[in-house]
Every structure is written in C-alpha cells, then in structure tokens.
Amino acid sequence: xxxIFKFIEKYKYFLLFLILESFALFFTIQNHSYHRSKFINxxxxxxxxxxxxxxxxxxFFYLKKxxxxxxxxxxxxxxxxxxxxxxLDSVVSEQIDTVNFYQKYKYYRGKxxxxxxxxxxxxxxxxxxxxxxxxxxxxxxxxxxxxxxTNSVSKHNATVMxxxxxxxxxxxxxxxxDHYGSLIWNGKDYRTVQLVxxxxxxxxxxxxxxxxxxxxxxxxxxxxxxxxKDFEKQGxxxxxxxxxxxxxxxxxSNINIISNLEQKEIKQLExxxx
Amino acid sequence: xxxxxxxxxxxxxxxxxxxxxxxxxxxLGHTNPYIYIAYIFYYPIKRERGRFLFLSFLLGLSIDxxxxxxxxxxxxxxxxAFIRLSVLSSxxxxxxxxxxxxxxxxxxxxxxxxxxxxxxxxxxxxxxxLDYFSLKDMGSILSKxxxxxxxxxxxxxxxxxxxxxxx
Numbered sequence: 001x002x003x004i005f006k007f008i009e010k011y012k013y014f015l016l017f018l019i020l021e022s023f024a025l026f027f028t029i030q031n032h033s034y035h036r037s038k039f040i041n042x043x044x045x046x047x048x049x050x051x052x053x054x055x056x057x058x059x060f061f062y063l064k065k066x067x068x069x070x071x072x073x074x075x076x077x078x079x080x081x082x083x084x085x086x087x088l089d090s091v092v093s094e095q096i097d098t099v100n101f102y103q104k105y106k107y108y109r110g111k112x113x114x115x116x117x118x119x120x121x122x123x124x125x126x127x128x129x130x131x132x133x134x135x136x137x138x139x140x141x142x143x144x145x146x147x148x149x150t151n152s153v154s155k156h157n158a159t160v161m162x163x164x165x166x167x168x169x170x171x172x173x174x175x176x177x178d179h180y181g182s183l184i185w186n187g188k189d190y191r192t193v194q195l196v197x198x199x200x201x202x203x204x205x206x207x208x209x210x211x212x213x214x215x216x217x218x219x220x221x222x223x224x225x226x227x228x229k230d231f232e233k234q235g236x237x238x239x240x241x242x243x244x245x246x247x248x249x250x251x252x253s254n255i256n257i258i259s260n261l262e263q264k265e266i267k268q269l270e271x272x273x274x
Numbered sequence: 275x276x277x278x279x280x281x282x283x284x285x286x287x288x289x290x291x292x293x294x295x296x297x298x299x300x301x302l303g304h305t306n307p308y309i310y311i312a313y314i315f316y317y318p319i320k321r322e323r324g325r326f327l328f329l330s331f332l333l334g335l336s337i338d339x340x341x342x343x344x345x346x347x348x349x350x351x352x353x354x355a356f357i358r359l360s361v362l363s364s365x366x367x368x369x370x371x372x373x374x375x376x377x378x379x380x381x382x383x384x385x386x387x388x389x390x391x392x393x394x395x396x397x398x399x400x401x402x403x404l405d406y407f408s409l410k411d412m413g414s415i416l417s418k419x420x421x422x423x424x425x426x427x428x429x430x431x432x433x434x435x436x437x438x439x440x441x
Contacts, residue, residue: 013323017356020331024349027335028404031344047340054294116297116341118304120405123342159342166407187406187414190304250300 031121032167041152041159042114042125048157051125055113059253066253073143105220108132108257110140113157117190117249122162124148128257129156137218139258144247145224146170146212147255164190164249172225173213177203180213183225183243190249192229195241202238204228210243217266220258281317285333288313293340296429305418307426308347310337311397312433314355315378315390319362330355343405350400354393365389379438390430395423 008015042048059066110128128134130153140147140160148162161168163185170183172195181198195210208228214221224246232239260266292310299306313333317326334351338344365385378386398419406415 013327013356016324016327017352020327020352021349024331024334024345024352025404027338027345028349029344031342032407042340042342044339050290050294051340114340118300118306119341119343120402120407120411121343125342187411250303 042123043129043152043154043157043159045154045156048113048125048127048154051113052127052157055111055127059111062253069143069254104260104262106259106261108134108259110134110255110257112160112252112255115250115252116162117164120187121166122164123151124160124162124252126150126158126160126255126257127156129154129158131155133259134158134257135259137263138260139219139223140255141219141223141258142247142252142255145226145245146219147247147249147252149218150257162249163193170219170225171213171215172210174202174204175209175211180215181241183210192242192244193226195228195243196238198238198241200236200238204231204238204241206230217260217263218258220260277318281329284313284316285329289333289336289340292337297341301425305422305425307422307429308394308398308401309426309429309433311351311354311394311426312430314351314358314393315430316434316438318377319359323359327352327355346401346404349404350397353400354397357396358393361392362389365392378434386434387427387431391423391427394427394430395419398423398426 042051108128110126110132112124113127114125116122116124124140124147126134126140134150134153136150136153136158138150140150146163148160148165148168151159151161153159163170163183164187165185166187168183168185171180172183173180179199179202181195183193184196185193198204206228210225210228212219212221212223212225226243226245226247229242229244231241288310292308296309297306301307310333314330317329331348331352334348335345337347337351341347365388366381378389381389399415402415402418402422
C-alpha cells in the first residue's frame with residue numbers, strides 16, 4: 001500500500017498530465033465522430049455571444065457587398081417569375097389551387113458569425129438555434145452554393161460542419177448527365193474540393209457544372225456546387241476530379257438553412273429496412 | 275494576490291486575442307499564428323506545477339471551445355507545459371539552476387529563442403497531427419507546422435519584447 005502511495009507521490013505530475021491528456025484526446029476523438037452529441041463546441045452561450053458581438057461590428061464593413069449580392073439574387077428570382085410558359089393550346093390555364101402544392105423543404109435565414117476555412121476540419125458558427133427551429137443535420141447554403149450541414153445546436157446558435165471537413169461527404173451529380181458522386185475535401189486548398197465515386201463510364205469535361213444530387217435527405221436537388229477544374233484518368237477509372245467551388249468559403253455571411261420536412265419519415269423508413 | 279489577478283487577465287486576454295484576431299489573420303490564405311502559447315513561456319516556474327498543468331489544459335480547451343476543434347489545442351498545450359521544465363534545463367545545461375529566479379527575460383536572447391522555438395514547433399506539430407489525424411498527410415502536417423511556427427514565433431517574440439520588462 002505504502003509502495004503505491006510512494007509511487008503516486010513520485011509521479012503525481014506525470015499522472016495528472018496523463019489524465020488531462022486523455023481527456024483532451026477523448027474530446028478530439030469525439031469530435032471526429034459525427035453523430036455523437038458534443039460538449040466542446042462554439043454554439044454555447046458564452047462563445048456564441050462573443051462571436052455575435054464581434055460579428056455585429058464586422059458586418060458593418062460588408063454592407064455594400066451584401067446589398068449588391070441580395071439585389072442580384074432578387075433580380076434573378078424576378079426574372080424567373082417573369083418567365084411564363086407559352087400556352088400551346090388556346091385554353092386558359094386553370095387557377096392555381098394551393099391544395100395541389102406540397103412543401104418538402106423549408107428555408108430559414110441566418111448569418112455566419114464565425115467562419116473557418118484554414119484548418120483540416122472546419123466548423124462554422126451561425127446565429128440561429130433551437131429557438132428559431134434549427135435542428136442538427138440541416139443543409140446550409142447561400143446564393144452561390146452549398147456550405148455545409150448543421151451539427152451541434154444550442155438555444156441561440158448552431159455549429160455547421162463545413163464541406164471543408166474530413167467527414168463531409170455530400171451527394172452530388174453532374175448537371176448535364178445524371179451520374180452521381182460524392183464530394184470530399186483533401187485539406188489542401190479551400191477553393192477546390194474533390195469528387196469521388198463517379199461511375200467510370202461518365203463523360204466529363206473541364207468546366208462541367210456540379211450540383212447537389214438530392215439523394216441524401218439533407219439538400220434538395222440542384223443546389224450549385226462548382227465546376228470541374230481538372231481531372232486525371234488512369235485507364236478507365238477516375239483518379240482525381242478537382243472541383244472549383246462557386247462559393248468563396250473565405251467570405252461567407254448571409255446563409256439559408258434548409259430543413260427537409262420529410263427527413264424524419266425517410267429516417268424511419270431507412271431504419272425499418274435495416 | 276496581485277500575481278493571480280495578473281495571470282487571470284493575461285489568460286483571458288490571450289484567449290480573446292487568439293480567437294477574435296489571430297484566428298482571422300489567414301496570411302497567404304491559410305496561415306493563422308497561435309500566439310496564446312506565450313502564456314506557457316511566461317508563466318513563472320516557481321509556482322506549483324499541478325496548477326500550471328491544469329491552467330494550460332484549460333487554456334487550450336478554451337481555444338477549442340471557440341474553434342470547434344475537439345481537444346487538439348488542449349492536448350498540445352498540455353504537452354508543451356509538461357515538457358517545459360526539462361527543455362529549459364537542457365537548454366541552460368544546469369541541473370541545479372535556480373528556477374525560482376527564472377524569467378524568460380532573464381536568460382540570454384539566443385537561449386530564449388531556442389526555448390520558444392522548440393516548444394512552439396512541438397505544439398504546432400502535435401496540433402496539426404491531431405487535426406489531420408492520418409499518417410498519409412505527413413507532408414502537409416510538417417509543412418504547415420513549419421510555416422505556422424515561423425509566424426507564431428516571430429509574433430510571440432515581438433510580443434514578449436514589447437510587453438515585458440527586461441530583468
């Protein structure tokens with residue numbers, strides 16, 4: 001017994017170091033697994049509050065740019081509205097009955113209060129939380145394209161796992177043919193992401209547009225991602241397809257959060273199959 | 275009492291400086307210096323070691339809270355806090371050095387530089403290894419550690435020289 005006490009006395013600092021270090025490693029490993037609820041995140045009141053204050057100062061400097069972006073998007077949407085299909089037959093089209101419409105996705109607005117893109121695994125913090133109807137695993141986009149998926153959610157804030165993260169696999173497809181692949185990031189350049197698992201017979205060309213595939217329950221189909229920058233082929237197989245993002249991940253501000261109203265149903269179906 | 279207050283202020287100040295300013299530097303698009311570890315270099319050695327280890331763990335964890343990095347800052351900061359004394363005694367080549375009198379400004383500039391360089395590089399290497407978490411990316415980890423360490427060391431040296439008194 002005395003031996004043990006002596007041992008502890010002798011190595012007490014080393015033991016303290018070991019205990020604390022294992023705590024730190026535990027948090028690190030927990031952070032690498034996606035679905036676990038996390039303790040260390042910036043969505044809590046203190047860190048979220050500080051980021052909020054800082055962001056309210058910072059925003060002031062980007063007002064001009066944001067205004068231009070918003071008016072650009074407005075014009076785009078107005079142009080879409082003014083496109084009316086030709087009536088091929090002379091019959092006047094019937095009145096729109098709202099009962100015939102079914103809403104699958106619901107959009108929320110929000111803003112990024114802390115942006116990260118320099119690390120290997122990047123998380124963003126947004127100023128929307130449970131109070132505003134945000135839950136985890138909702139898509140986050142802006143008018144240029146996809147940004148990420150919500151992760152930890154607190155009352156007023158939430159963290160977003162950026163597409164610039166090791167564990168981010170987004171289902172995407174080519175716009176001109178319906179071949180699906182998966183979007184990953186190799187951690188090198190924040191402007192370029194990689195496309196993998198594309199079927200070997202797919203015809204691709206530099207400059208082809210990549211959009212979200214809608215095969216996951218997070219993003220609706222057709223959200224912009226980027227264009228093919230270059231690709232390598234070995235035999236028939238694709239080795240590497242680099243995609244240049246439409247979004248500038250270093251300058252993000254206003255975002256939309258997409259909630260899939262059918263997500264619960266899809267999850268239930270999928271678990272029932274297993 | 276005065277010392278404890280001073281240390282607390284430094285602690286909070288360094289965390290805020292790091293997360294609000296230095297995490298947004300993005301030099302050349304991807305390099306952010308880690309200046310908060312200056313706390314480890316400047317913390318007096320005469321204090322109780324257990325408390326120092328705990329504080330450095332807390333310091334790293336605070337940074338992790340802000341940057342959503344799990345526990346990588348805590349792990350690397352704790353590690354350099356643990357090896358600080360042995361690194362220092364091997365640099366000074368004295369076994370019975372009077373550590374009670376130690377201050378980073380009381381040793382020669384070259385030695386202080388070596389001390390800061392070794393600890394900063396170790397910190398950055400552990401940090402990026404845990405961030406990338408795969409041996410395949412060893413090249414990226416090393417190059418990122420070296421470039422970031424260079425920036426961090428320069429900023430920490432400038433900071434220490436301009437904000438502390440020579441003894």
